[in-house]
Amino acid sequence: MPRPSLASLLVLAVAAFVAAAYFDRNPAVQAASAYAEDVATASAVLYVSLRGVNAVLSTAQEVELGGSLVVSGSVQPLKALEPVDDTIERISDLVFAVMVFTGVLAVAMGPVSATGCSLIALATCVWILDRRFGGGTVAKTITRKLGWYGAFLGLAIPLAFVIASLVADRMTEGVWAEHDAIVQEITASVSAQADLPAGDESWFSAMAGLAGDAERYQTLMAEVFARADDLIRAYIAILSVFVFRIVILPLLVMGAFFVLVRAMAQRAPA
Template identity: 45%
Template structure:
């Protein structure tokens, strides 16, 4: 009777896991939403950085006439090149963060489905073993499938779902403060009119370039901080959570070894 109940229970687990794999799981949806929100924020930051790149590149190309010994021209805003290069490198990293988080938003669903199918298969194999009454004829295969299927199907989306509110609590204040600084410095970069005269355009570019130059340290520091927040949210925090879950999963996946207690050596009582 006990064998029949165990078999039925395992079959129910297998059916439940297979049904969950076919439905939109709430946990997976939340994990995908978290990754998608990072991708959206990263894309907005990337556009801001590229707009700033375009402005700095255009400003560096402005030539003005000079007459020291003879006639010629100079590019006085070429001093912005180090700032431009730094912002470009930060933009490249933000692009990869955007790509990684977007990929995660798409991949979490299929990966979770595969994990739940593995979990269902493990429960089905265990049910067959229980019904046969044989002593573990499949070795550790069902156990490995169950643990790693549970990790992919449950623990992986759980890590991202838990990271969602946790990362907001840990990084919101920093994100808002640094975003405010970046917006304050770059607020007028994308408002340059395209139909004004050359003299006026040069004057406006020079004014804005001086503002960026004077606050270059604040700008770069804020951008690096925002980049660190992105990396923390999409890489560091989920990896820490998944690492803890993986340690638990690997511990459960190891077959238990029976420890044989050493035999007690009987000694004759001392003779008096």
């Protein structure tokens, strides 16, 4: 394989410096950040929904038999909802973690790419000096590793999320649609029974109107409890879709890139 000329190395160094300086205009970085932001926004919507359900179930547990809502009571038949409530709370905590993680990814994607491009530029400059003035095997080895690992940070990581954004929806849309429909069905049925005002789609808002109607509240919570397994299963499946889209799939692609980069970095210098 012929060695690159000094002119081509100089062009590569300048291009890497420009990419590092203007990382926010890099199309790959913009697409990867947008993908992470979309997942973060969707997970935030799911988190709010989960916390609303959690609040309703927590309130329901304080309903007295034959009375209105109170802070404490001697007879609270809806305490049977506590395992469901605790499970949904734990799911919401996991969704919150995914939301924060994706938000960090969206912000960090540009700086990470800029760091990688800077490493490429530095490695290219050292390579130019080595070609110009001569250097030892150690310098060539360090330069090779610096450049390839810089390429992993600057190019492979954003590209991994770009690739994930292109295929993730197709791979998960069936699971998402199926379980989102279950969640919508359960919450919509409760909202309908709660005489939800026209134009208001909030289940929690509907439940707030039942605060003084303990008997009806118990009836509605019994319906939720009867389909608790379906509701929890649907929420877990939706959470799994988020984890697959933002963690598992990008990691698989990055793993393939990393194997390639490590193999190239460990090659004996020419």
